[in-house]
Amino acid sequence: MSISRREFLGAGATAAVGVALAGPAQAESVIVSGVSPALRRLADNRPAIISSANGIRGVAKAREMMLSGADPLDAAIAGVNIQELDPSDHSVGLGGLPNEDGVVQLDASCMHGPTRRAGAVGALEDIATPSLVAKAVMDYTDHIFLVGAGAKRFALEMGFKEQNLLTDEARQIWLKWKANHDSNDAWLDHDDDVKIAFTHGTINMNAVTASGDIGSVTTTSGMSYKIPGRVGDSAIVGAGQYCDNDVGAAGSTGRGEANIKIAGAFFVVEQMRGGASPEEACLRALQRAIQMTESRLLDERKRPRYDLTYYAIAKDGRYGSANIYEHLQFAIADARGARLESCAYLFTDSERPRGAVPMHTLTH
Ligand code: ASP
Numbered sequence: 001m002s003i004s005r006r007e008f009l010g011a012g013a014t015a016a017v018g019v020a021l022a023g024p025a026q027a028e029s030v031i032v033s034g035v036s037p038a039l040r041r042l043a044d045n046r047p048a049i050i051s052s053a054n055g056i057r058g059v060a061k062a063r064e065m066m067l068s069g070a071d072p073l074d075a076a077i078a079g080v081n082i083q084e085l086d087p088s089d090h091s092v093g094l095g096g097l098p099n100e101d102g103v104v105q106l107d108a109s110c111m112h113g114p115t116r117r118a119g120a121v122g123a124l125e126d127i128a129t130p131s132l133v134a135k136a137v138m139d140y141t142d143h144i145f146l147v148g149a150g151a152k153r154f155a156l157e158m159g160f161k162e163q164n165l166l167t168d169e170a171r172q173i174w175l176k177w178k179a180n181h182d183s184n185d186a187w188l189d190h191d192d193d194v195k196i197a198f199t200h201g202t203i204n205m206n207a208v209t210a211s212g213d214i215g216s217v218t219t220t221s222g223m224s225y226k227i228p229g230r231v232g233d234s235a236i237v238g239a240g241q242y243c244d245n246d247v248g249a250a251g252s253t254g255r256g257e258a259n260i261k262i263a264g265a266f267f268v269v270e271q272m273r274g275g276a277s278p279e280e281a282c283l284r285a286l287q288r289a290i291q292m293t294e295s296r297l298l299d300e301r302k303r304p305r306y307d308l309t310y311y312a313i314a315k316d317g318r319y320g321s322a323n324i325y326e327h328l329q330f331a332i333a334d335a336r337g338a339r340l341e342s343c344a345y346l347f348t349d350s351e352r353p354r355g356a357v358p359m360h361t362l363t364h
Pocket of ligand 1: 202220221222223231232233234252253254255256257
């Protein structure tokens with residue numbers, strides 16, 4: 001007796017068949033995790049924390065803290081603080097790559113699910129932990145978002161330490177960029193050993209406790225060599241991160257300009273509210289971001305010349321992440337420990353536009 005694919009699926013085909021038929025995006029995450037989305041739903045894996053791959057140490061720490069009863073936002077912020085204070089991560093905090101003037105300007109935002117509050121800072125200078133300043137805005141003011149000089153003054157009033165965030169290494173990379181980006185200027189190339197690094201690169205972390213309380217945070221030095229004063233998606237509640245204690249949380253890394261236009265983190269959470277799995281919600285947000293992309297950033301096949309990634313966690317501990325192109329990982333810590341898994345994706349590497357300038361390389 002033969003059976004059509006449609007009948008077979010209708011008869012309750014298992015996740016293994018889903019791997020074969022679901023297309024690259026879904027297959028990838030199923031294979032790598034070894035657990036189908038359906039099974040993920042059954043086993044309670046909380047507390048659980050998802051983040052960009054650079055948060056692999058942070059998710060482990062956040063989970064430890066939540067196992068000891070920590071608040072989900074406190075745990076997530078402690079997780080991202082590791083990267084903010086690590087001078088070798090050039091996408092965040094101390095050691096972040098500077099703007100075009102050589103000044104490190106940081107963006108961060110956070111949300112606390114149980115109390116439905118939010119805080120954010122944009123273009124903050126000289127304070128290594130903007131995530132904590134964002135939380136201080138949330139905790140100690142009637143406002144949500146402080147920027148620039150006002151944000152710094154507030155941070156100093158709150159007792160944060162002022163420090164030079166431009167490390168020698170980041171300054172060398174910036175000088176090399178300055179010397180190279182215009183062959184008609186007066187800057188001579190100074191050191192062949194230094195590689196110019198471009199970042200997008202950021203850390204987003206979303207945490208859910210054993211009882212289903214949620215917190216989310218995103219922190220970044222933003223797009224390297226940006227125009228001074230540029231604020232990206234990380235600082236914008238609803239774009240760089242969003243959390244609704246009834247549903248879940250989401251956040252992003254990658255080209256902020258593409259994400260802001262679709263209020264991406266909010267979009268992902270709303271998709272989950274409507275029943276999408278975290279991974280499916282992330283994929284839908286990527287599709288929407290591409291639909292909203294201006295043509296100068298698309299190749300002739302409508303493939304973006306940038307990268308963008310979403311990370312999402314549901315109240316019940318299901319999680320997922322998706323990137324536009326393949327070969328990106330995210331960090332997850334849950335009952336099975338802390339590990340990296342592969343993001344779902346829309347396009348294979350061979351579909352990347354040829355000759356596209358790599359728009360972020362350090363953490364992606
Ligand atoms: N999303 C950040 C920004 O656009 C940077 C990044 O994650 O790459 O500022």
